[in-house]
Amino acid sequence: MEKIGVANAPCSWGTLEFDETQKQGLVIPWRQMLDELRATGYEGTELGDWGYLPTEADQLVAELRKRELTLVAAFIPVMLRETSALRAGLDLALHIANLLAAVSRISGAAWRPLLLLADENGGDPLRTSCAGRISPSQGLSAREWRIFARNSETVARMVYETTGLRTAFHHHCAGYVETPEEIARFLELTDPNVIGLAFDTGHYLYGSGSNEPGLIEEALRRFDSRIWHVHFKDCSPAVAQEARAQRWDYFTALRHGLFCELGQGAVPFPTVVTWLQLHGYQGWIVVEQDVLPGMGSPYLSALRNRQYLRNLGL
Incomplete structure (x- = not known):
């Protein structure tokens, strides 16, 4: 890519907890979501929860083409600290990666979608209850770290060998890689040629246990070449x-609005944009609002977020 692409994701339309909202009949139809995403000025989308957007490659390509949208990436949560859970996680990752690869092949898009691997966030009661204030004693043991890193690399290698797609790890609150030191430990234990980092500004700041904006620029410098994708x-x-x-x-x-609209919180986005431009970042930035049903209009929120980014030169 010659410029930074600007995308959004289904979670910004209230499909963050897709399974539960589906039961309640609160899911915004996917066609409406794609229409509004494009109408508000975004050029790409992530896949979202499996089964929300079409899972047949031909249909998905047709719908994306109608709106001149690029499929940017797909988020895949896997329980990585237990080897016994790896098979199911690997099967899911390959299933989704095959769809991404087929969409890329059929569409002929220059961009090759990324697989965004994450720990199974929200699955561990301790990490879920203490998100945003994690202490070192609540982290992985040395043995668990080795398993976690090895399993992550296994998924990334298999995805690449099967589809040619790259994998970036998404640190996430309420998962087992949340704090700055946990992210650094993960990167130390993994091969930079095998797996990159999907850097999420909001999760990083909340996961740091601080509201200090300067931590974001510090993280960009610290993780630098490992950053393959940005939320x-x-x-x-x-x-x-x-x-x-x-x-x-x-x-x-x-539910109380932790992840607010861009420019309304503590993340220094002008600094982030400048850093990405100066360092020749050539991927996508993906806006993720994490709007839950009943929290306001996703369309208007997406519109305001896009205008904010235009004001920053994106």
């Missing part, structure tokens, strides 16, 4: 502070 997510310092003081779990913090 633009803001973090409300007021909600983050209350969440830590009240000891809310991750999902309670989300």
Whole structure:
């Protein structure tokens, strides 16, 4: 890519908890989501939860072409700390990677979608209840770290060998790689030629246990060449502070608007954009609002976020 692409994702339209919202009849239809995503000025989308967008490559390509959209990436949560769970996670990753590869091949798009591998966030009660204020004692043991890193590389290698697609690891609150030191440890234990980092600004700031904006630029410098993908997510310092003081779990913090619209929180996006441009970043940035049903209009939120990015030169 010659410029930074600007994309959005289904989670910004309230499909963050797809299985539960489907049961409640609250899911915004995928055609409406794609129409609104394009109408608000975005050029690409992530896949979202499996089964939300079409899972037949020909149909998905046709729908993306109608709207001149690029399929950018797909987020895949896997329980990586237990070898016994790897088979199921690997099967899911390959299943989704095969769809991404088929879409790329049929569409002829220059961009090759990324697989965004993450720990199974929200699956561990301790990590979920303490997200945003994780202490070292709540982390993985040395043995678990070795298993976690090895399993992550196994998924990335198999995806590449099977489809030719690359994998970036997405650190995530309420998962086992959340804090700055946990991210650094993961990168130390994994091969930079095998797996990169999907850097999420909002998850990084909340996961740091601080509201200090300077931590974001520090992270960009620290992780530099490992950053293959970027999620633009803001973090409300007021909600983050209350969440830590009240000891809310991750999902309670989300429902209170932890990840606010761009420019309304503590993430220094002008600094992030400048850094990406100066360092020749040639991938996509993906806006993720994490809008839950009932939290306002996804269309208007996406529109405001896109205008904010235009004002920053994107």
